[in-house]
Amino acid sequence: xxxxxxxxxxxxxxxxxxxxxxxxxxxxxxxxxxxxxxxxxxxxxxxxxxxxxxxxxxxxxxxxxxxxxxxxxxxxxxxxxxxxxxxxxxxxxxxxxxxxxxxxxxxxxxxxxxxxxxxxxxxxxxxxxxxxxxxxxxxxxxxxxxxxxxxxxxxxxxxxxxxxxxxxxxxxxxxxxxxxxxxxxxxxxxxxxxxxxxxxxxxxxxxxxxxxxxxxxxxxxxxxxxxxxxxxxxxxxxxxxxxxxxxxxxxxxxxxxxxxxxxxxxxxxxxxxxxxxxxxxxxxxxxxxxxxxxxxxxxxxxxxxxxxxxxxxxxxxxxxxxxxxxxxxxxxxxxxxxxxxxxxxxxxxxxxxxxxxxxxxxxxxxxxxxxxxxxxxxxxxxxxxxxxxxxxxxxxxxxxxxxxxxxxxxxxxxxxxxxxxxxxxxxxxxxxxxxxxxxxxxxx
Amino acid sequence: xxxxxxxxxxxxxxxxxxxxxxxxxxxxxxxxxxxxxxxxxxxxxxxxxxxxxxxxxxxxxxxxxxxxxxxxxxxxxxxxxxxxxxxxxxxxxxxxxxxxxxxxxxxxxxxxxxxxxxxxxxxxxxxxxxxxxxxxxxxxxxxxxxxxxxxxxxxxxxxxxxxxxxxxxxxxxxxxxxxxxxxxxxxxxxxxxxxxxxxxxxxxxxxxxxxxxxxxxxxxxxxxxxxxxxxxxxxxxxxxxxxxxxxxx
Numbered sequence: 001x002x003x004x005x006x007x008x009x010x011x012x013x014x015x016x017x018x019x020x021x022x023x024x025x026x027x028x029x030x031x032x033x034x035x036x037x038x039x040x041x042x043x044x045x046x047x048x049x050x051x052x053x054x055x056x057x058x059x060x061x062x063x064x065x066x067x068x069x070x071x072x073x074x075x076x077x078x079x080x081x082x083x084x085x086x087x088x089x090x091x092x093x094x095x096x097x098x099x100x101x102x103x104x105x106x107x108x109x110x111x112x113x114x115x116x117x118x119x120x121x122x123x124x125x126x127x128x129x130x131x132x133x134x135x136x137x138x139x140x141x142x143x144x145x146x147x148x149x150x151x152x153x154x155x156x157x158x159x160x161x162x163x164x165x166x167x168x169x170x171x172x173x174x175x176x177x178x179x180x181x182x183x184x185x186x187x188x189x190x191x192x193x194x195x196x197x198x199x200x201x202x203x204x205x206x207x208x209x210x211x212x213x214x215x216x217x218x219x220x221x222x223x224x225x226x227x228x229x230x231x232x233x234x235x236x237x238x239x240x241x242x243x244x245x246x247x248x249x250x251x252x253x254x255x256x257x258x259x260x261x262x263x264x265x266x267x268x269x270x271x272x273x274x275x276x277x278x279x280x281x282x283x284x285x286x287x288x289x290x291x292x293x294x295x296x297x298x299x300x301x302x303x304x305x306x307x308x309x310x311x312x313x314x315x316x317x318x319x320x321x322x323x324x325x326x327x328x329x330x331x332x333x334x335x336x337x338x339x340x341x342x343x344x345x346x347x348x349x350x351x352x353x354x355x356x357x358x359x360x361x362x363x364x365x366x367x368x369x370x371x372x373x374x375x376x377x378x379x380x381x382x383x384x385x386x387x388x389x390x391x392x393x394x395x396x397x398x399x400x401x402x403x404x405x406x407x408x409x410x411x412x413x414x415x416x417x418x419x420x421x422x423x424x425x426x427x428x429x430x431x432x433x434x435x436x437x438x439x440x441x442x443x444x
Numbered sequence: 445x446x447x448x449x450x451x452x453x454x455x456x457x458x459x460x461x462x463x464x465x466x467x468x469x470x471x472x473x474x475x476x477x478x479x480x481x482x483x484x485x486x487x488x489x490x491x492x493x494x495x496x497x498x499x500x501x502x503x504x505x506x507x508x509x510x511x512x513x514x515x516x517x518x519x520x521x522x523x524x525x526x527x528x529x530x531x532x533x534x535x536x537x538x539x540x541x542x543x544x545x546x547x548x549x550x551x552x553x554x555x556x557x558x559x560x561x562x563x564x565x566x567x568x569x570x571x572x573x574x575x576x577x578x579x580x581x582x583x584x585x586x587x588x589x590x591x592x593x594x595x596x597x598x599x600x601x602x603x604x605x606x607x608x609x610x611x612x613x614x615x616x617x618x619x620x621x622x623x624x625x626x627x628x629x630x631x632x633x634x635x636x637x638x639x640x641x642x643x644x645x646x647x648x649x650x651x652x653x654x655x656x657x658x659x660x661x662x663x664x665x666x667x668x669x670x671x672x673x674x675x676x677x678x679x680x681x682x683x684x685x686x687x688x689x690x691x692x693x
Contacts, residue, residue: 058651064643083676085647095652101644102588104652106595113663118653120661148602301609314618322613329606332633343614354661365640383614
């Protein structure tokens with residue numbers, strides 16, 4: 001066995017004034033065996049403890065994030081709870097759900113090389129290894145790019161390349177398929193099949209691309225793993241989702257002849273873009289093609305060198321709500337209630353919390369990543385904008401949660417622009433814009 | 445010299461050479477020279493910075509230290525009370541010539557150091573800077589600490605910008621220019637965000653092998669230093685001569 005987890009129980013420290021020193025267990029008697037070369041898929045709903053499990057396996061919890069942990073974990077015959085993480089670099093590696101937490105170097109190639117440097121690998125070998133890892137992950141052209149200008153999907157590729165360079169015996173991928181484009185997903189699935197190493201993928205929702213890739217399937221529920229089969233796992237959370245109907249509305253935001261330019265050097269030309277109140281539209285395109293850059297220009301955060309929008313920049317900022325890809329950039333107050341009440345405490349905070357399944361008194365910073373996304377959604381529900389841009393809202397969320405969020409935001413007839421790589425989510429839109437090359441046009 | 449593009453001379457210069465130049469400049473700035481010497485250096489640096497980074501960036505750099513200069517100017521009447529009067533109000537000596545000279549000297553030194561270090565950072569990519577420091581004997585961990593610190597500052601600044609954007613997106617009316625006090629929630633949020641990242645960064649470093657009992661290697665390498673010796677000597681001799689001329693003069 002490459003991994004043996006026995007009776008793992010973990011509770012986070014309770015930072016609220018009420019209750020005991022620890023919260024109810026996130027993981028409660030979890031057992032897992034992974035054989036060498038085995039591919040394991042673990043599906044769990046938002047907040048079920050997937051990221052907690054990955055952090056325990058890689059030594060972040062409880063060393064750096066407080067909590068009470070019992071049980072045993074063995075990776076490659078080493079006791080994870082007693083072995084320093086630097087002695088397990090060749091045994092276990094992680095691609096985290098939130099890429100920004102894991103990227104430490106300013107340049108792409110340096111990020112891939114870092115673990116090789118600490119291992120004392122000779123420079124000529126290191127150069128070859130880094131080059132191979134970048135090529136395998138489609139990042140050769142960005143080897144010298146600053147890591148800060150990469151798109152969400154490119155950051156995932158970079159973390160995959162960093163793992164490839166070290167080639168650990170067990171790879172843990174936390175929602176890694178989520179921000180990858182269609183080609184990236186297919187490539188990753190193919191590589192899981194061909195690489196031969198053991199892999200655990202944790203995901204909130206099944207995707208078609210997982211079919212035929214994994215050997216074992218589990219649901220993470222109530223802090224434990226329940227074994228299942230491929231058909232049941234891939235059918236979970238699925239359904240025949242209809243497209244959202246156009247409810248109509250008076251307002252409209254248009255862009256004509258707009259050119260979006262970004263630090264990374266690319267430009268996106270948008271001959272014509274129409275966004276009407278009441279409709280749901282999608283924007284698709286490969287990783288790094290400029291979807292987020294266009295969204296930033298659309299909501300008035302960035303200037304455009306050419307072209308014009310029908311609304312002035314300042315007006316767009318207060319007319320179009322924009323849910324960033326990473327919720328951490330939009331949450332900054334201690335509790336969920338304070339966060340939702342900013343800036344002037346208007347609106348039905350408790351009602352929105354109830355609809356999103358959030359506890360208003362909980363500490364926003366210690367919520368799980370998907371829960372933080374829901375808090376982010378909650379803030380915009382209360383703003384009641386006529387338009388919303390949702391940048392990869394499906395990341396770390398199930399389809400039902402996504403539909404619930406979209407319905408909640410458009411309950412008063414708002415128009416929704418979904419930026420997505422997921423064909424299922426894109427199919428919910430009435431119209432679709434696609435970035436091909438450097439041009440963004442409506443798909444026919 | 446076309447320094448305004450990233451292919452300019454300063455961008456291509458060996459980072460070790462640039463660090464040595466900055467050290468020489470720093471030392472020269474604190475030599476007991478006549479004010480004309482540091483003034484000349486300041487003007488020269490301004491021109492170099494203009495050509496390498498552009499006028500806008502150069503002015504922005506100076507503007508960033510302006511508040512400190514203003515505070516220094518406000519406090520200067522208190523510094524040298526005895527001496528020849530430079531500014532008077534009736535019979536009251538507001539500012540002596542000695543205090544004025546002192547203010548001028550300190551301000552010029554401050555601007556020189558700011559311009560010099562800002563030029564070094566602007567024209568040297570981070571990995572080259574770290575390599576240069578390592579070639580001067582800085583250990584792997586210390587250089588990593590410098591690298592993380594250099595990365596942390598722009599990360600906090602980026603977070604500050606994004607949180608500011610997030611605030612703007614949640615307002616009902618377009619935001620006019622904010623009063624100083626209104627920056628505080630954004631700043632506090634950015635710092636909280638940055639501090640929250642510290643344990644995760646520490647954990648990531650350990651997962652990537654930091655802590656191993658192995659001598660770390662370098663991914664990048666600077667070209668042999670001898671290639672930079674001739675320009676280094678030229679700059680060193682030129683700087684020393686300039687200093688001597690001003691000092692003697």
